Amino acid sequence: MSVVNLSEQKLVNGQFADEVLKHTGVNVRDCYQCGKCSAGCPIAFAMDIRPNRVIRMVQLGMKDEVLESRTIWVCATCSTCTARCPRGVDPARIMDGLRIMALEAGKTANAENEVAVHKLFMDSIGKYGRLYELELFLRLTLKTGFLFKNTDLALPMLTKGKLSFLPTKLKGANEVKKIIEAAARLEGEQA
Amino acid sequence: MRYGYYPGCSLHSTAAEYEYSTRQVCEKLGITLEEIPDWNCCGASSAHSTSHLAGVAIPARNLALAEEKGLDVVAPCAACYQRLVTADYEMKHDPALKAKVEQVMDRKFNGTIGVKSTLEAVVESGLEKMTKALQKPLKGLKIACYYGCYLVKPPKIAHVDDPENPMIMDNIFRALGAETVDWPYKTECCSGSLVLSNTDITLKLARDIMQIAADSGANCIATPCPLCQPNLDMRVAQVNKKYGTNFDLPIFYFTELMALAFGVPKADLKFNKHFVEPTKLLADL
Numbered sequence: 001m002s003v004v005n006l007s008e009q010k011l012v013n014g015q016f017a018d019e020v021l022k023h024t025g026v027n028v029r030d031c032y033q034c035g036k037c038s039a040g041c042p043i044a045f046a047m048d049i050r051p052n053r054v055i056r057m058v059q060l061g062m063k064d065e066v067l068e069s070r071t072i073w074v075c076a077t078c079s080t081c082t083a084r085c086p087r088g089v090d091p092a093r094i095m096d097g098l099r100i101m102a103l104e105a106g107k108t109a110n111a112e113n114e115v116a117v118h119k120l121f122m123d124s125i126g127k128y129g130r131l132y133e134l135e136l137f138l139r140l141t142l143k144t145g146f147l148f149k150n151t152d153l154a155l156p157m158l159t160k161g162k163l164s165f166l167p168t169k170l171k172g173a174n175e176v177k178k179i180i181e182a183a184a185r186l187e188g189e190q191a
Numbered sequence: 192m193r194y195g196y197y198p199g200c201s202l203h204s205t206a207a208e209y210e211y212s213t214r215q216v217c218e219k220l221g222i223t224l225e226e227i228p229d230w231n232c233c234g235a236s237s238a239h240s241t242s243h244l245a246g247v248a249i250p251a252r253n254l255a256l257a258e259e260k261g262l263d264v265v266a267p268c269a270a271c272y273q274r275l276v277t278a279d280y281e282m283k284h285d286p287a288l289k290a291k292v293e294q295v296m297d298r299k300f301n302g303t304i305g306v307k308s309t310l311e312a313v314v315e316s317g318l319e320k321m322t323k324a325l326q327k328p329l330k331g332l333k334i335a336c337y338y339g340c341y342l343v344k345p346p347k348i349a350h351v352d353d354p355e356n357p358m359i360m361d362n363i364f365r366a367l368g369a370e371t372v373d374w375p376y377k378t379e380c381c382s383g384s385l386v387l388s389n390t391d392i393t394l395k396l397a398r399d400i401m402q403i404a405a406d407s408g409a410n411c412i413a414t415p416c417p418l419c420q421p422n423l424d425m426r427v428a429q430v431n432k433k434y435g436t437n438f439d440l441p442i443f444y445f446t447e448l449m450a451l452a453f454g455v456p457k458a459d460l461k462f463n464k465h466f467v468e469p470t471k472l473l474a475d476l
C-alpha cells in the first residue's frame with residue numbers, strides 16, 4: 001500500500017463517510033479502531049484489507065481503494081463483527097452498503113465471480129419467484145466453470161435427489177420481478 | 192400453536208430431508224404448519240448485497256402474505272429466518288423505509304405478526320412435551336450443536352439465543368438422551384453464502400469446523416441451517432483431499448435426530464440423502 005497523509009485525506013475526502021452513512025445508516029466515525037471486528041472475522045485470512053482497516057479507510061475517504069477491494073465481496077455476511085463491535089458500528093451493514101456502492105459505481109472488475117452469482121441468482125428469482133438451482137448451476141458453469149470445479153458433487157446431487165429438475169413457478173413470480181425493478185427505479189431516483 | 196410456514200427454496204430442493212423431518216417433529220409436538228400460499232424466495236445474500244430496498248421488500252412480500260392469514264411466520268432455514276426477521280425489524284423501526292417497501296411490493300404490511308425460527312417454535316412447545324414424545328433416547332450420540340451465524344447474529348435482530356454460546360439446541364438433545372459437547376465453534380460462520388463463488392474459502396472453514404468438533408469429542412454435528420449442512424456434509428471428501436484429513440462426521444439437521452428420537456422410522460428419514468451416511472453411528476438406534 002502506498003504512503004497516505006492521514007490529515008490531508010480526512011480534509012479532502014470527508015464526504016465518503018457521509019455517503020456511507022446515507023447508504024447504511026451507520027456512522028463510521030464511531031469506530032475507535034480496536035480491531036475486534038477483524039480479530040473475529042472468519043474470512044479475514046482471505047481478505048486484502050481487514051475489516052477494521054476498511055472502516056478506517058472509509059473514515060479517511062479512500063473511496064476507490066475500498067470499493068475496489070476484494071474484502072467487500074468475500075465478506076460472508078456472517079455479522080460476527082457486528083455482534084462484537086463495542087461501539088455499535090455494524091461493519092456487516094457497511095460491507096453491504098459498500099457492495100451496493102461498488103455496483104453503482106461500476107467498480108466490480110475485481111469481483112467477476114461474485115457479481116455473476118448475485119446477478120444469476122436475482123435473474124432466477126425474478127423469473128420464477130423461487131430459486132431454480134439446476135438452471136443457476138448450469139448458467140454459472142458457462143460463466144465461471146462452476147460445475148467443472150465440482151464434478152465430484154454433481155452426480156451424487158442428482159442421484160440423491162438433491163436437485164429438482166423442474167422449477168416451481170409461483171403465481172406471483174411476476175410480483176418478485178416487479179419488486180426488483182421497482183426497487184431499482186426508486187433507488188435510482190433517490191440517488 | 193399454528194404458524195404460517197415458510198419453507199424457503201432449500202427445503203424444496205437440496206434439503207428435502209430437513210423439510211420432511213421438520214414436519215414430523217412439529218406434528219409430534221402439536222405445532223401446526225400452514226404453508227404460506229405462493230411464498231417467494233427470501234432473496235438470500237444476493238438481494239441485500241445488490242439493493243437495500245429489494246433486500247427488504249423481497250422477503251417482506253412473504254410477511255405480507257402471512258399477515259393476510261393472521262399467522263406468525265415460522266422458518267426452518269436459518270438464512271431465510273434472518274432475512275425475514277431483518278425485513279420485519281427494519282420496517283418496524285423505519286416508517287419511511289416501510290412506506291417504500293409497500294410501494295415497491297404493492298402490498299400492505301401492518302406489522303401485526305412476528306417471525307420465528309423453527310428451532311424457537313420447537314423449544315417453546317416445552318421440554319416436557321418432548322420428553323413425553325420420546326420413544327428412542329439418542330444414546331451414544333455426542334453431538335456438536337452447530338447453530339451457525341444467521342439464527343443469532345446480528346443479535347439486535349436475530350436473537351434466537353446467545354450469539355456466542357447458545358444452548359437451546361443442546362438442551363433439547365440432552366433431554367432426548369444424547370450428550371452434547373461444549374465446543375467453541377457453535378456460531379462460527381461456514382461461509383455458505385460464498386459456496387458458489389469462493390469454494391476455497393468454504394473448504395477451509397468447513398475443515399476448521401469439523402476439526403474443532405472432532406477435537407471436542409463429538410461423533411456428529413447437528414445444525415438448523417440448510418446452508419451449513421451441505422456445506423459440511425457434501426464437502427467432506429473435498430476437505431479430506433485438500434487437507435489430507437480423514438473426517439467422517441455425519442452432519443444432521445437437528446430435526447432429523449429429534450424425529451428419530453420421537454420414533455419416526457429411520458427409512459422414512461432418508462439418511463441415504465446424506466453424503467456421509469450415518470449408518471454405523473445410528474446402527475443401535
Ligand code: SF4
Nearest residue numbers: 031033034035037085
Ligand atoms: S470492532 Fe467496531 S470499533 Fe472496533 S475496529 Fe471494528 S468497527 Fe471499529
Ligand code: SF4
Nearest residue numbers: 041075076078079081
Ligand atoms: S460480516 Fe463480513 S466482515 Fe463481518 S465478520 Fe462476517 S465475514 Fe467478516
